[in-house]
Amino acid sequence: MKLKTTLAAAALISLVSTGAMAAGDKAKGQALYTTCAACHGQNGEGQEALNAPKLAGQEEWYVVRQLQNFKTGVRGASPQDVFGMQMAPMSQLLTDDQAMEDVAAYVKSLAK
Numbered sequence: 179m180k181l182k183t184t185l186a187a188a189a190l191i192s193l194v195s196t197g198a199m200a201a202g203d204k205a206k207g208q209a210l211y212t213t214c215a216a217c218h219g220q221n222g223e224g225q226e227a228l229n230a231p232k233l234a235g236q237e238e239w240y241v242v243r244q245l246q247n248f249k250t251g252v253r254g255a256s257p258q259d260v261f262g263m264q265m266a267p268m269s270q271l272l273t274d275d276q277a278m279e280d281v282a283a284y285v286k287s288l289a290k
């Protein structure tokens with residue numbers, strides 16, 4: 179019984195950590211990134227004047243996690259989080275986790 183629970187938990191963790199979805203599609207991600215470029219730069223280089231950080235070369239798992247954090251209000255929900263609040267509505271443009279994976283695959287591919 180205990181082993182079963184442990185196995186179920188392990189399976190769940192691996193589902194969460196792999197995202198249990200298809201790998202990101204760079205081409206689709208590139209199309210999605212058009213909106214993002216206004217703040218994060220054409221090549222994902224970031225723009226300090228807008229407080230938009232560099233995304234180029236960033237790990238996909240990290241980008242997806244942050245996009246989920248913005249979308250679910252873990253980041254960018256407090257009025258004190260001025261810059262986070264600018265990013266939060268942008269995350270809503272990514273309609274599902276697959277779209278996040280796609281855009282993450284694209285920014286990862288940009289030269290650091």
Ligand code: HEC
Binds near residue numbers: 214215217261263269
């Ligand atoms: C209106 C400007 C703006 C647009 C458009 C925008 N962002 Fe952002 N983004 C920001 C700002 C500002 C931050 C920094 C938030 C903070 O300080 O917490 C940010 C942060 C992020 C982060 C977190 C980076 C990290 O290292 O934690 C990711 C990932 C991100 N943006 C991805 C995107 C994607 C993908 C898009 C397009 C769907 C996008 N952004 C569109 C302004 C923007």
